[in-house]
Amino acid sequence: MLFASVSFAVDNSQNKDSESLEKYFDELKAENTELRERIERLENTAQKDITLDPSADMLVDKSEEKRSITETLLAHREYSYKLLDPTTNIDRKQEFILDSLQSGDLEFNSLVLSAAITPIMDYQRSNAESKFGYLMRHPKASNQSTNTVSEAVIHSVQLAVTGNVNGWISAYIELLYNPEQSFGAGTTTDLNRNQVQVRRGYLLFGDIEKAPVYFSLGKMKIPFGLTDTVNPFTASTVWHAFGGLAYGANTGVKTGGFNARAMAIQGGAQFRAANVPVDDSNIPSKLNNYAFDMSYTFGHGGDVQFLMGASYIKGSAYCQEFPVTHFSACNEENGAVDGYLKFSSSHWTVIAEYAETDNVWSGTFNPNIPEFEAAKVTSWDIGAKYRVNFENAAIDFSADFSRFEAGPDGAPWSNQDQAVLGVAGFVTSNVKLFGEFIRTDGYAPLNFISGGNLAPNETHSNNSANSKIIMLGANVAF
Numbered sequence: 001m002l003f004a005s006v007s008f009a010v011d012n013s014q015n016k017d018s019e020s021l022e023k024y025f026d027e028l029k030a031e032n033t034e035l036r037e038r039i040e041r042l043e044n045t046a047q048k049d050i051t052l053d054p055s056a057d058m059l060v061d062k063s064e065e066k067r068s069i070t071e072t073l074l075a076h077r078e079y080s081y082k083l084l085d086p087t088t089n090i091d092r093k094q095e096f097i098l099d100s101l102q103s104g105d106l107e108f109n110s111l112v113l114s115a116a117i118t119p120i121m122d123y124q125r126s127n128a129e130s131k132f133g134y135l136m137r138h139p140k141a142s143n144q145s146t147n148t149v150s151e152a153v154i155h156s157v158q159l160a161v162t163g164n165v166n167g168w169i170s171a172y173i174e175l176l177y178n179p180e181q182s183f184g185a186g187t188t189t190d191l192n193r194n195q196v197q198v199r200r201g202y203l204l205f206g207d208i209e210k211a212p213v214y215f216s217l218g219k220m221k222i223p224f225g226l227t228d229t230v231n232p233f234t235a236s237t238v239w240h241a242f243g244g245l246a247y248g249a250n251t252g253v254k255t256g257g258f259n260a261r262a263m264a265i266q267g268g269a270q271f272r273a274a275n276v277p278v279d280d281s282n283i284p285s286k287l288n289n290y291a292f293d294m295s296y297t298f299g300h301g302g303d304v305q306f307l308m309g310a311s312y313i314k315g316s317a318y319c320q321e322f323p324v325t326h327f328s329a330c331n332e333e334n335g336a337v338d339g340y341l342k343f344s345s346s347h348w349t350v351i352a353e354y355a356e357t358d359n360v361w362s363g364t365f366n367p368n369i370p371e372f373e374a375a376k377v378t379s380w381d382i383g384a385k386y387r388v389n390f391e392n393a394a395i396d397f398s399a400d401f402s403r404f405e406a407g408p409d410g411a412p413w414s415n416q417d418q419a420v421l422g423v424a425g426f427v428t429s430n431v432k433l434f435g436e437f438i439r440t441d442g443y444a445p446l447n448f449i450s451g452g453n454l455a456p457n458e459t460h461s462n463n464s465a466n467s468k469i470i471m472l473g474a475n476v477a478f
Helices: 002-044 077-084 093-103 237-242
Strands: 050-053 058-061 111-126 148-164 169-177 196-205 213-221 245-255 258-265 289-298 305-313 336-344 348-357 378-389 394-405 415-428 431-443 462-477
Touching (some): 077 093, 077 148, 077 462, 093 169, 237 415
Antiparallel strands (some): 111 148, 169 196, 196 213, 289 305, 336 348, 348 378
């Protein structure tokens, strides 16, 4: 009996040891199988940096830290066209980038390369020798002489990079080649006018899907007015007069149809349409200018939308004394206000805008022609566009009129009007072929607008000059 009990205890102990050993080997086998499968997965994963994390003593996938250029560099033709389009959302490109991130058109942790080219052919005729009021190229006798001008040229080339780091940090850099609108000296073939510049560049912080606020820092369009156009190519006089470009810091709130923007602008004479004196100079050594804009879109996200907004800038470009020269210092700033409306649907786009300085532009008074008093600067625009949609294409028909005023009635620099009839065909969403007929009345270039470069009682401005232009061209982005 005792032997049987001992024998049973020994057998029972052996069975338990055997079961434990078997369970151990099963667990070891499972772990080995799992490890083998994991190693095979890692070996089959291309373009990934696998390293040993000594703190965790395990394999770590670092592919998010280091990826091949083919994984991060993207080309998005429709995004590129809208981003570089110089006629729409001109000073709202930051919001466009944020919207693209929210919709998924712009991917997180990506790098998008964009480019666009706009070649043109035109024929221009003026009733006044060497006075062509067409503003898409600088109205200078060194660029347009005699009564007839014709050309086949590149108007502009753009190259841009949009990078997103982690969803809420983005960077944007845009290079621009635009010899016809460059402020360089000489003719359009002079090397001084054939330079490539960083037109815009900024860091953009924000993820409007998580929070309705954003912030950008760098060189950017000033949030002032709409300044868009329904024309396929030619910008309105409102953009030419008040479309700003400056160094600064811009912050905004964007939620639903509401959008508010405010920008602290570097002082002195900025790149376009902004000037506040800094210690009686044009040296941009203080952040002492600002602009803000507020707008609301009714029907936000729908097919039919109505946008209305208003803007203010502390220091516009219209503050110099006589004689007026570009980028010179001012005695004191001259602010400006802007109001705008835009209606858009699947077929129609209608815009209206009005901008005006707070005070008269003192430089528009020529003491040698005292009968013409100094005046405020105003500009307004009204235009409409109708779209005909086809299966794989669209055609836009547009009409637009805009006016720039800088002097009293009868002054040689009193006004410059621009009327445009346009047609544009979209072969694809990123290829636009266009034609325009343009008429300008009045010749009032901003440099020496009221005289100072000729005899004391003379000015190169001419309110009776007019130009007629036929324009053909293309805008292609990729």
